[in-house]
């Protein structure tokens with residue numbers, strides 16, 4: 001099951017978890033290394049509100 005999530009991100013590079021194994025969801029914590037998944041890199045030149053959906057395991061997200 002997936003759901004959408006809105007993040008307020010600062011400028012810079014952010015790595016989002018796509019494997020569902022991160023203990024710091026929705027951010028990658030390196031847990032994907034034993035899987036075929038790779039994190040999604042978001043490169044922002046300015047602070048931005050970003051909505052993500054369908055790319056992370058909803059059970060690993062904070063409530």
Ligand code: FES
Nearest residue numbers: 017018019028032
């Ligand atoms: S921990 Fe899930 S992609 Fe890195």
